[in-house]
Amino acid sequence: MIFRYRDYHKVDNEWVKVFEDGYFKLSSITVNKPASTVINVTSGEGLLFVLKGLVKVNEVSMGNFDVAYIPKGSSIRIELNPGTLAYLAESWADNTRGFYVKKREAVKPVTSGIPPYERNVYTMIGEGDPADSFLMGYTEGSIGNWTSYPPHRHDGKPEAYIFYGIDPGFAAQFILSDDEELAYVVHDFDVVLIRKGYHPNVASTINRVNYAWVIAAPRGQRTLSVNVHPLYSGLPMGQTHLRMGK
Known part of the structure; x- marks a missing residue:
């Protein structure tokens, strides 16, 4: 099943759903001006990853291809620089783990x-x-x-x-x-x-x-x-x- 960028990228500076398939969900955000957004991951765990641009999550700076693990029950604020394209994947989780960032480098x-x-x-x-x-x-x-x-x-x-x-x-x-x-x-x-x-x-x-x-x-x-x-x-x-x- 394919989801074209031109189809799911409807607006800038807002999270949009790419797909939701059972417990597996993917969302995306493209920003053209400085933006701040809150992510709530309540019933499962999340992965935030950046394909281009710069973001700051929990005061940790993330660039191209860096990944943040967002634990179950988290509410975190993200600061996004202009030109950023980021994704949030969500899935089930039974455990509450710690937040961490993996740097591609x-x-x-x-x-x-x-x-x-x-x-x-x-x-x-x-x-x-x-x-x-x-x-x-x-x-x-x-x-x-x-x-x-x-x-x-x-x-x-x-x-x-x-x-x-x-x-x-x-x-x-x-x-x-x-x-x-x-x-x-x-x-x-x-x-x-x-x-x-x-x-x-x-x-x-x-x-x-x-x-x-x-x-x-x-x-x-x-x-x-x-x-x-x-x-x-x-x-x-x-x-x-x-x-x-x-």
């Missing part, structure tokens, strides 16, 4: 795969980080390369891809399951929600495919384990942030 990327499916992966919220539901990171491919490859699936663990750094080129996102085969042309800040199926993507020959990925795992399934398509299970991967199955 402090996360060492894993270079995964080989050409033509080589990419750098920054795991911002991994299995070892405090969270009940969320796993989150960034994938940045090489020009013309595939990512999310070899094709893998984790049915039952919904995931959102939020694309960036593609325009003026394009990329193609595929979702392949037993009952349907879908393909979307994606551009900057388009969002694809993946409920099930294999989900590889590929860039055109003049650009990369880059995206934030957010997994909202159900209870008892907060792992980066995946099932690889059997036809592609023997492909060399080198390093990987995933737990690869067959």
